[in-house]
Amino acid sequence: MIRGRQAEYVTVQRLLTRARGGESGALVVRGEAGIGKTELLRHARATASGFRVVNTAGVESEIGFAFAGLHQLCAPLMDRLAALPEPQQAALAVAFGQRSGAAPDPFLVGVATLGLLAEAAEDEPLLCLVDDAHWLDLVSAQVFAFVARRVQAERLALVFGLRDQVPAFEAAKVFAGLTELRLDGLTDADARALLDSAVHAPLDDRVRERILAEARGNPLALLELSRHAAPAGLAGGFGMPDARSVPGRIEESFRRRAAGLPPSAQTMMLIAAADPVGDAALLWRAAEHLGIDAGAIAPAEAAGLLEVGATVRFSHPLVRSAVYRAATPAERRRAHGALAEATDERADPDRRAWHRARAALGTDETVALELERSAGRARARGGLGAAAAFLERAAALTPDPADRACRALSAAQAKHEAGASDAAFELLTIAVAGPLDGLHRARAERLRAQIEFARTRSSDVPGMLLHAAKTLAPLDPAQSRDTYLQALEAAIHAGPFGHGRGVVEVAEAARDAPAPAGPPSPADLLLDGLVTRFTRGYEASVPGLRRALRAYRDHLGTDDASRRGLWAACRAAYMLWDDETLYELTTRFIRLARDAGALSTLATALNFHSTILVQIGDLAQAAGLVADVAAISQSTGAPPLPHDIVLRAYVGRRAEAMELFDDMVQEATRRGEGTVVTLAHSSLSVLHNGLSDYRAALLAASVTCDADELTHSSAALPELVEAAVRAGEPSRAAAALERLSSRARASGTPLALGVEARSRALTTTGPAAEDLYREAIDQLSRCRYATFLGRAHLLYGEWLRREGRRQDAREQLRTAYEMLSGMGMEAFAGRAARELRATGEQPRKRVTQPADALTPQELRIARLVAAGATSREAAAQLFLSPRTIDAHLRNIFGKLGIASRRELRSVRLS
Numbered sequence: 041m042i043r044g045r046q047a048e049y050v051t052v053q054r055l056l057t058r059a060r061g062g063e064s065g066a067l068v069v070r071g072e073a074g075i076g077k078t079e080l081l082r083h084a085r086a087t088a089s090g091f092r093v094v095n096t097a098g099v100e101s102e103i104g105f106a107f108a109g110l111h112q113l114c115a116p117l118m119d120r121l122a123a124l125p126e127p128q129q130a131a132l133a134v135a136f137g138q139r140s141g142a143a144p145d146p147f148l149v150g151v152a153t154l155g156l157l158a159e160a161a162e163d164e165p166l167l168c169l170v171d172d173a174h175w176l177d178l179v180s181a182q183v184f185a186f187v188a189r190r191v192q193a194e195r196l197a198l199v200f201g202l203r204d205q206v207p208a209f210e211a212a213k214v215f216a217g218l219t220e221l222r223l224d225g226l227t228d229a230d231a232r233a234l235l236d237s238a239v240h241a242p243l244d245d246r247v248r249e250r251i252l253a254e255a256r257g258n259p260l261a262l263l264e265l266s267r268h269a270a271p272a273g274l275a276g277g278f279g280m281p282d283a284r285s286v287p288g289r290i291e292e293s294f295r296r297r298a299a300g301l302p303p304s305a306q307t308m309m310l311i312a313a314a315d316p317v318g319d320a321a322l323l324w325r326a327a328e329h330l331g332i333d334a335g336a337i338a339p340a341e342a343a344g345l346l347e348v349g350a351t352v353r354f355s356h357p358l359v360r361s362a363v364y365r366a367a368t369p370a371e372r373r374r375a376h377g378a379l380a381e382a383t384d385e386r387a388d389p390d391r392r393a394w395h396r397a398r399a400a401l402g403t404d405e406t407v408a409l410e411l412e413r414s415a416g417r418a419r420a421r422g423g424l425g426a427a428a429a430f431l432e433r434a435a436a437l438t439p440d441p442a443d444r445a446c447r448a449l450s451a452a453q454a455k456h457e458a459g460a461s462d463a464a465f466e467l468l469t470i471a472v473a474g475p476l477d478g479l480h481r482a483r484a485e486r487l488r489a490q491i492e493f494a495r496t497r498s499s500d501v502p503g504m505l506l507h508a509a510k511t512l513a514p515l516d517p518a519q520s521r522d523t524y525l526q527a528l529e530a531a532i533h534a535g536p537f538g539h540g541r542g543v544v545e546v547a548e549a550a551r552d553a554p555a556p557a558g559p560p561s562p563a564d565l566l567l568d569g570l571v572t573r574f575t576r577g578y579e580a581s582v583p584g585l586r587r588a589l590r591a592y593r594d595h596l597g598t599d600d601a602s603r604r605g606l607w608a609a610c611r612a613a614y615m616l617w618d619d620e621t622l623y624e625l626t627t628r629f630i631r632l633a634r635d636a637g638a639l640s641t642l643a644t645a646l647n648f649h650s651t652i653l654v655q656i657g658d659l660a661q662a663a664g665l666v667a668d669v670a671a672i673s674q675s676t677g678a679p680p681l682p683h684d685i686v687l688r689a690y691v692g693r694r695a696e697a698m699e700l701f702d703d704m705v706q707e708a709t710r711r712g713e714g715t716v717v718t719l720a721h722s723s724l725s726v727l728h729n730g731l732s733d734y735r736a737a738l739l740a741a742s743v744t745c746d747a748d749e750l751t752h753s754s755a756a757l758p759e760l761v762e763a764a765v766r767a768g769e770p771s772r773a774a775a776a777l778e779r780l781s782s783r784a785r786a787s788g789t790p791l792a793l794g795v796e797a798r799s800r801a802l803t804t805t806g807p808a809a810e811d812l813y814r815e816a817i818d819q820l821s822r823c824r825y826a827t828f829l830g831r832a833h834l835l836y837g838e839w840l841r842r843e844g845r846r847q848d849a850r851e852q853l854r855t856a857y858e859m860l861s862g863m864g865m866e867a868f869a870g871r872a873a874r875e876l877r878a879t880g881e882q883p884r885k886r887v888t889q890p891a892d893a894l895t896p897q898e899l900r901i902a903r904l905v906a907a908g909a910t911s912r913e914a915a916a917q918l919f920l921s922p923r924t925i926d927a928h929l930r931n932i933f934g935k936l937g938i939a940s941r942r943e944l945r946s947v948r949l950s
Contacts, residue, residue, distance in 0.1 A: 045076060051221050052084045052199065059197035060090065060165050062927075066188035066198040068173075068215050071223030073358055074260030074290045077201035080223070081169045084199055091167040091197075092160065098175030099316035100361065105390070106418050106426035107135045108316070109180035110153065113168060120159040125916055128152035140420070146179045150186035151919050157187065158194045158921035165195040172357050173200040173215065178425045185214040190919055193927035225257020234259060238266045254289065260356065264293035294362035297343055304336035306363075307375070309346065312337075313364040314375045314398070317391070318351040325382035330374070373399045390414040393430070403439035411437070412447065419454070428454035432467060445474025449484055456487060461494045482511040486523050493530055499712055502531040502546045509553065517554035522604065524550040525567045528574075529608050535714020535749045543749070547574035562591035563605040570608065573750070578615075579786040585612045589621050596628055603629070610648055611751040617784070617792035619824045623652055634917060643672040651686050657826035657863040661903075662687055664896040668918070689723035690827065692730045692867020697723065715751065718744045722752040725759035729766075730867030737763035738772070745776065754783055761799040762835075773803055791828065794819030798832045801839070809839060830859035834872050846879045857883050891949045893935040899949065901928050902936075906944045 048069075055065050069077045085093050096113035114132070121129055131144035132152045160166050170176070170184060188198050202215060226234065231252055255261035298309055311326045312318075324334050340346055346354045354360045364372070377399035383392040393410035400407050411434035418426035431451035438444035448471035455464035468491065472484050489504035505527035512520035528550060531543040550571045556564045565588035573581035592609050606629060613622035626649040633642035646665045653662035666684050685704060688697040701720050708716035721743040728737035741760035744752050757780040764773035777799055784796035794816045801812035813836035820829040837852030853876040861869035873883040891899055897918075904914040911922040911929070918925075933939060936947055 045080065045223075045226075048076075048080060048221060048223065049083055052080060053087065055197050055199070056084070056088055056091065056165075056167065059167070059195055062193055062195050062923075064191035064194045064196045066191065066200070066218055068200045068202050068218045068220045069223060070202045070204060070220050072204045072258065074258045074264075074356075075223045075225070076259050077203070077223060078171055078356060079259070080221075081171050081199055081201055084167065085169060088165075088167045091165045092163075093167045093169065095169040095171070096180075097170070097357070098172040098177075098181075100175045105177055105316075105394075106179050106424075107149070107177065107183075109170070109176040110149070110183050111136045111180075113170065114153065114156060117156055117160045120156055123159045124152055124155045125912070128155055128916075132156065134420070137417070146182055147186060149179070150183040150190075151916070153183050154187045154190055154919070154921055155915075157191075157196055158923055161195045162923070165197070168196070168198045169201075170198070171201040173202045175357075178214075181214045185218065188215075188218055190921075192920065192924040194921055194923050225255075226259060226262075227257070228252070231255065231257050231262060235262050235266055238263050258290070260358075261290050264290050291358045291362040291365075294345070294356070294359045295366045298340070298345060298359075298363050298366065301339045301343065302336070304332050305339045307332060307371075308337045309340050309363045310367050310371060310375045311378060312346065312352045312354070313360045314372065314395075315352070315379055318353065320348050320350060320352055322379065322382050323348070323352055326375075326378035329378045329381045373401060390417060390430075394433075397433045397437060400437055404437050405439055405443075408434040408437040408443075408447070415450075415454070424454050424457050425460065428460070428463075428467075435467075435470065442475045442477075445471050445476050446480055448474065449476070449480055449487070452484075452491075453487055456491050456494065461491050464491050465495070478511070479515045482508055482515060483519075485511060486519075486526075489530075490526075499534050502527045502534065502542075505530060506546060506549045509550075513552070513554045517557055521553050521556065521564060521567060524553040525563055525570075525605050525608070528567070528570050529605070532570075532608065532611070532750050533715050534712055535718055535747055544574050547571045551575065560591075561604070562588055562595055562609070565591050566605045566609050566612065569612065570750075573612075578754075578783050582616065582786045585616060586618075589613055589616075589618065589625075593621060593624060596625065596632070603632075607644065608750070614751045615754050616787045617754070617789050617795065618787070619652070619655075619789070619791050623824060626652060643669050646672075652824075654686050654690050655825045655827050657830070657859070657865075659687060659691060659864040660891070660896065660899055664900040667896045668900075672919075685720055685723045686726075689727035690730075690865055692727060692865060692870070694727065694731060697727050714747065715749060718747050718749055718752040718756075722756045722759070725756055725763065727867070729759055729762055730865065730871065732766075732871060734763045734766040738767050738769065742772075745779075754780075757783070758795045758799045761802060765802045770803070777803055789823070790819045791823040791825055794823065794832070795828060798828070798835060802835065810836075813839065826859065827863060827865065830856055830863065830865070831868060833859065834868060834875075837872070838875055841875055841879055850876065850879045850881050853879065854881070854883075890936050890947055894932060898928055898932050898935075901925060902932050902944060902947070903949050905929065905941055906947070906949060 052067070055067050058065055069080055071077055081095075085095070094113050094116050096109045098109055114136075118132075121132060124132075127148065128151060130139065130141055131148045133139035134141045134144050135149045157166060157168065173181060173184070176184070184198070184200065188200075191198070200215060200218075225231070232248075235248065235251060235255075251262065251265045255265055298306060301309070307330065308323070308327055311330075312323055315322055315326075323337075327334060327336070337346075337348055341348060344355055345359050346352060367375070376395045380392050380395035380399055383395060385392050389410070393407065393414045396404075396407045397411055411430045415427040415430035415434065418424075418430060428451050431447055431454055435444050435447035435451055438447055448467050452464045452467035452471055455461075455467060464487075468484060468488055472481070472488075476484060486505065486508035489501050489508060492504065493501040505523055509520050509523035509527060512523055527546050528543065531546040535543070547570065550567065553567060553571075560568075565584065569581055569584035569588045572584050589609060589612065592606065596603065596606070606625070610622060610625055610629075613625060626645055629645040630642065630649060633645050647669050650662045650665040650669065653659070653665065666687055670684075685697055685700045688700060701724060704720045705717055708714075708720070721740045725737045725741035725744065728734070728740060737759060741756045741763055744756035745760050747753055757776050760776040761773050761780060764770070764776060780799055781796050784792035797812045797819060798816035801809045801816060804812055813832065816832045817829065817836065820832050823829075833852050833856035837849045837856055840846075840849035840852060843849075853872050857869055857872035857876055860872055876883045891902070894902060900918065901914055904917065905911075905925075909917070911925040914920075915922045915925045929941075932944070936944070938944060938947065
């Protein structure tokens with residue numbers, strides 16, 4: 041134990057104590073190299089009494105191998121694999137190369153890993169140690185971060201060692217937000233005590249002060265610098281201070297120690313440093329290939345630089361990097377060549393190819409082909425980052441310029457799909473500099489636009505995609521149509537920020553898209569419908585968009601082709617007030633995403649569905665989905681999705697909604713996301729109408745309606761009519777109503793016709809107004825959106841009171857109040873309550889329901905279990921472990937005053 045680290049050791053012990061008692065936790069130990077992270081992890085292992093311990097470590101040269109770090113940690117636990125649901129078993133087996141199959145989503149692998157660790161922790165508490173997490177391959181890091189954020193009630197602890205100031209490794213970023221334990225330098229007193237314990241001979245005071253000054257409290261630096269503490273070596277204390285960083289000084293110390301070994305021992309150490317697996321048998325075979333006896337490693341072991349048993353372990357990660365970096369390029373190539381010869385081509389073809397690539401000097405088509413095959417296998421396991429690394433190296437080794445450009449383009453595509461847009465752009469630059477044929481050049485142009493959209497959301501992207509689509513038209517008509525649809529989606533997303541190539545201009549250009557080669561797919565029909573929407577108007581587009589939506593309903597499946605364009609299709613259904621189709625599409629999309637474990641896709645689907653649930657009036661369920669989306673975004677490292685503001689607006693919480701609004705608009709404006717801005721203003725119009733702030737509602741609705749984008753402009757029209765009428769702006773109300781009526785009649789759904797009748801009633805007087813209110817209530821009673829029905833009763837009751845019909849008004853206002861307060865729409869319910877009091881009736885206080893005591897997550901679990909789901913089934917759906925579900929059920933039972941799942945079925949959970 042390092043003196044001065046008592047508080048840090050106590051923190052780790054508390055983590056273990058909580059895990060032993062069934063309260064899972066994760067801890068990121070962060071600090072510079074040599075500061076004591078590895079020592080703290082060793083202490084955790086040594087003091088984890090009663091725990092089973094599994095561990096892994098990131099290795100710099102291993103970054104290109106998908107799931108390598110995860111596989112090493114999970115390998116001892118794979119005997120529990122059979123306890124997982126089949127999709128999770130398959131995901132892990134494919135990811136680890138034990139089974140062939142479709143590439144698993146990394147986050148289905150995360151769910152499976154969570155299940156595997158939870159299963160292993162059932163027998164005894166489990167401690168997972170991950171050192172040098174910054175050098176993990178990206179997908180392993182993502183899975184570990186996902187598990188760390190989802191563990192709750194397992195007897196499981198995870199500790200990650202993460203180095204500061206590691207240049208731009210993506211893996212280091214995914215752990216942001218987890219609980220951190222920061223290791224800083226030792227105090228002066230503790231540093232002096234450690235130095236005195238390490239140096240057993242008298243030490244000149246000036247030398248001691250020099251060591252302390254240069255080590256800056258870094259324990260490993262103190263120990264390494266003290267090895268060279270002879271006064272002569274430090275110029276009697278008068279030498280110039282070394283400007284290198286402390287980690288650099290430590291690495292240099294290890295380099296000097298290794299350089300003093302016999303040449304054969306240095307070569308053995310270099311082979312071990314070049315092999316990330318740490319396989320001792322592989323080390324012996326590689327050494328034998330170079331004619332070196334196994335005993336040559338003994339001096340390195342005696343020097344305390346590494347130890348060799350069944351595996352090879354360096355005394356510190358900096359030893360490995362020091363040895364590898366000190367070697368000349370020729371020496372490294374020789375070591376990798378020996379490792380390639382020693383690696384079984386059938387058992388581990390990918391590492392053999394990687395070592396052969398590192399051993400190559402100049403170009404080598406044979407090795408490039410091997411790397412290309414390895415890239416295919418990596419992609420099949422879901423390792424896009426690894427596939428990109430293989431392809432990038434393959435491109436560098438390719439002798440033919442045309443082939444090199446094509447491989448660089450493939451590598452750029454893989455990098456982009458893996459989320460590394462900056463690296464993708466660099467590879468794309470290499471690709472376009474080479475001789476590409478017309479088709480590949482067009483694909484490169486499309487990829488450039490996709491990368492630009494991911495990096496900047498630039499308003500130039502629709503134009504770039506249009507040019508690529510036009511170029512692709514004679515070369516690959518199907519890809520051309522897909523690219524035209526992507527251009528439209530980008531333009532819709534940009535909305536009012538789409539300068540130069542706005543959605544109308546893009547739609548005009550997309551008229552030139554080639555016809556489908558065969559029967560039109562749902563995406564083909566959607567493209568044609570959207571082109572019509574923005575070139576000929578809303579009404580003309582309705583028949584074509586209806587055909588597209590029917591095609592999506594009929595053909596939506598697990599294949600990518602059936603889901604292409606689904607984001608825009610859902611928006612089109614929203615625009616058409618087709619609540620039934622929208623509900624079905626998002627519900628099925630959620631199920632498909634859950635089954636596939638595609639969390640990023642699932643987050644988008646849940647986000648959209650939460651808005652539907654809000655308008656249905658199930659605000660509690662919507663809040664649960666919003667919480668799920670937030671958890672998924674945190675797990676994936678993606679930016680938060682925006683629909684939380686819809687929930688806040690419908691509830692009527694001004695302060696919360698306005699805070700979200702300001703943040704959303706500022707960030708969306710910066711990124712050029714016009715649809716987010718229009719969503720924010722549309723939500724504010726609902727908020728302000730509920731609060732009777734009609735001037736503010738009129739302003740917010742006007743911003744959205746003037747944008748006339750695909751989704752929210754239609755939804756904001758009835759808000760604009762109501763706000764304009766109540767704000768005394770009849771001409772603005774009439775103009776909005778005319779536009780609303782034309783669209784609603786073209787749509788023809790009960791929701792559209794009900795909203796139109798409700799809005800027209802607001803602008804009408806006398807008996808005709810009452811007929812319209814009754815028509816609105818009749819139509820809206822036949823759609824899913826109960827919030828619209830509740831508001832229709834409210835408006836009708838308000839009109840009746842102003843007509844002096846107090847008794848009739850009470851009936852409508854009472855119904856409105858009960859509906860709106862039951863949904864949790866506090867602002868609109870408050871409006872109904874005020875009106876009801878004005879009729880002389882005191883609104884009844886809402887009866888508290890048992891489910892009101894549950895959190896959104898508890899309510900979701902309760903609903904699933906009440907519907908018959910087992911703990912394991914509920915866990916799979918909510919990306920938790922069964923043990924966590926059981927822990928929540930105990931809380932749920934306590935809050936509801938029940939004792940069993942059977943009793944839960946009788947509790948009202950609406």
